[in-house]
Amino acid sequence: MTEAILELRSVTRVHGHDETAVRALDGVSLAVNAGELVAVMGPSGSGKSTLLNLAGGLDSPTSGDVIVEGKRLGDLSRSGLAELRRRSIGYVFQSLNLIPSLTAIENVMLPRELDGASTRRARRDALRALDAVTMAQLADRFPDDMSGGQQQRVAIARALVGDRRLVLADEPTGALDSQTGEDVLRLLRARCDAGAAGVLVTHEARHAGWADRVVFLRDGTMVDETAPMASAESLIAGVSQ
């Protein structure tokens, strides 16, 4: 499993011009493989959200390349980019941005329908995605009738419906309590173990603990990263020392 789903190559993003120019991100390179969850940590203003927006094609770099599933985002037309965003990339944000007037399943169907899938096909895909987050039995509930944790599970289902293999999560546990927040991370971890590539932006170390690799940003540059993890078995032995 060494297939890079997301690759940033010397990505720089400058806001403003001349004297007021600020390098929100400065020469950052990062590759996230299938099956891998990478956490990005850093203080506010370190460039975490900029990195995620660039990775998701919501913003373009001033220089450098963003490559998703082998496609350079800079080479794509506006509609090509929109299509890639819909088909390849899922987003989970801090605020639970489900559409309140749609049921759980309708929320999850939406990206598939926008993509031109038939209602029947979209429904089938959505049900499968809800099932993967153990929410199939609440498919016909409206967001207001669900707990925060359930809403976030639906948001993750929506992020992963269809064949999308890149999940971008920005503080996805938001205001959830620690146990429910943990369930959300466990789910994200499970989706990555099942072959998705994940990027998790967080300032909470306990959440970053779920990642395979943690990179640290400061003032727009990557200052450090943790070494890749060994196998789980050898770690249990390691803890007792």
Next chain:
Amino acid sequence: MSIRFGLLTLLQQQPMYGYQLRQEFESSTGSTWPLNIGQVYTTLSRLERDGMVVVTDEGDESQRVFAISDAGRASVRDWFATPVQPTAPPRDELAIKLALAVRTPGVDVRSVIQAQRTSTVRTLQEYTRSREAAGEDLSWLLVADSLIFSAEAEIRWLDHCETRLVRAGHTAARAPGTERPAHQPVAIEEGAKK
């Protein structure tokens, strides 16, 4: 102290041999704090001396079965009813290191902090993994959570130290190629997000 009460609590379930006690202690704490058999017997002989346990079978050390006495049961009850008191603050190498780093010319304190942060986050990843791999054993989950939350507390404290350094205008060397003040991008990035 924790070994003494740990062994007594286990004896409340049933009389046990020394090696059995050691096994039970380790399995209920996820083998986080391994005991050697010598510690177990030393603690048991003190407990016997203090009337907290009685030996129900004589013989050589490994053949002796220990049972809790009424005084021992009372002692366990008191232990659960009494909060654990922090002893004098343990000498914390990291706190001492940072306290001295800010006074030592030529030390890049932010690099010291970052190196520690990377290392502790890495430890946190390992704890998280081993907890997930360990299944549903409630005792071990609680111990693992304790390790995870302590590591998290250390990282939060490191974040706080770094903020404090920046606010205090501590002239730590910055990452190469960044000449601007560290606080400047905050407002701009937040603004650009919307």
